[in-house]
Amino acid sequence: MxxxxxxxxxxxxxxxxxxxxxxxxxxxxxxxxxxxxxxxxxxxxxxxxxxxxxxxxxxxxxxxxxxxxxxxxxxxxxxxxxxxxxxxxxxxxxxxxxxxxxxxxxxxxxxxxxxxxxxxxxxxxxxxxxxxxxxxxxxxxxxxxxxxxxxxxxxxxxxxxxxxxxxxxxxxxxxxxxxxxxxxxxxxxxxxxxxxxxxxxxxxxxxxxxxAKSPIAVRGTKEMIRYARDHSVADGLEYIATWNAAMLQSADLQAAIAAHMSKKQPEFAD
Structure with a gap:
């Protein structure tokens, strides 16, 4: 450090x-x-x-x-x-x-x-x-x-x-x-x-x-909040549609769903 x-x-x-x-x-x-x-x-x-x-x-x-x-x-x-x-x-x-x-x-x-x-x-x-x-x-x-x-x-x-x-x-x-x-x-x-x-x-x-949450999901959430602060609702909805078109393909989504269904704590990669 x-x-x-x-x-x-x-x-x-x-x-x-x-x-x-x-x-x-x-x-x-x-x-x-x-x-x-x-x-x-x-x-x-x-x-x-x-x-x-x-x-x-x-x-x-x-x-x-x-x-x-x-x-x-x-x-x-x-x-x-x-x-x-x-x-x-x-x-x-x-x-x-x-x-x-x-x-x-x-x-x-x-x-x-x-x-x-x-x-x-x-x-x-x-x-x-x-x-x-x-x-x-x-x-x-x-x-x-x-x-x-x-x-x-x-x-x-x-x-x-x-x-x-x-x-x-x-x-x-x-x-x-x-x-x-x-x-x-x-x-x-x-x-x-x-x-x-x-x-x-x-x-x-x-x-x-x-x-402990998905870093991909946290990153996307922060980005959308910041973007919405400085843009219209319509702009924000358009942006998250484009963003999630890629991010919903992340392994974190499958890991979160599997953990939820099995009632286990999910582990996410950095």
Whole structure:
């Protein structure tokens, strides 16, 4: 397994555990973070043994968002020419967006396990995940508004599809904190657990359930959900008809049917 500076990555029982590993900095997202997360999710996508990814944060908090030192460095590199500054900043923003697009584009389900602070850029991150779960001490905030800027790495684009447009606008305009119970009520997380230990136990149980399913079926299901999000119903129906014309010929379908009829647990190849 590759050694990373901002992360720790483990693989067991077909589940990859991606841990943001800067607890002394409240898991703030520094330059290493943005670069390494792309490599990690490329590895997860290309490794057949990985069927589900869980992402969590080491220590008391999930993440305090982008490292302010990184923002300061970006500002210090600007010159006097507005046009050239804009070009440089736009390129930087697109590179940061690509880091979380790597999560959204991953063909394996990605589950976020959130404890403590989940602020600013961390909201962008979890918005790109398939599912989100938290502990009762979790606190969420679209913090960019308090920094005098608009969130620019995915929150404003993905979150309205998760919690609804009006609620998203309230949180984005005010930057107020959302606790675990409200997060569950508005659909930001699927459910809340008593503490971080129970959270990880619960999330890994869900991950193992998914990992036991046909990877071909899970891959197709995620692809269809993502496609439907960005297209019409008619487009989605057309796409799955074409997709399943090939995928229904998979050995996984026969294995699942045979196991169901014999009341046995099916085993699927990677």
């Amino acid at each position: 590759t050694e990373y500076k901002a992360f720790r990555v483990e693989l067991a029982d077909k589940v990859a555990h991606v841990i943001i590993n800067r607890p002394e900095k409240i898991n703030a997202m520094n330059a290493d973070f943005w670069r390494e997360i792309v490599d990690i999710f490329r590895w997860a996508d290309e490794t057949d043994e990985v069927r589900v990814v869980v992402i969590s944060g080491a220590g008391k908090h999930f993440s305090a968002g982008i490292d302010l030192m990184l923002l300061a460095q970006a500002g210090s590199q600007l010159g006097k020419d507005v046009g050239r500054n804009a070009r440089k900043l736009r390129r930087t923003i697109l590179e940061l967006q690509a880091s979380f697009n790597a999560i959204d584009d991953c063909s394996k389900p990605v589950i976020a396990a959130i404890q403590g602070y989940c602020l600013g850029g961390a909201i962008d991150l979890i918005s790109a995940c398939d599912m989100r779960y938290c502990s009762d001490d979790a606190q969420f905030s679209i913090k960019e508004i308090d920094m005098g800027m608009a969130a620019d790495v995915g929150t404003l684009q993905r979150l309205p599809r998760l919690i609804g447009d009006g609620v998203m606008r309230e949180l984005a305009y005010t930057g107020r904190m959302v606790d675990a119970s409200e997060a569950a009520r508005i659909g930001l997380v699927n459910r809340s657990y008593a503490d971080s230990s129970a959270l990880l136990d619960g999330v890994f149980e869900i991950a193992r359930q998914i990992a």
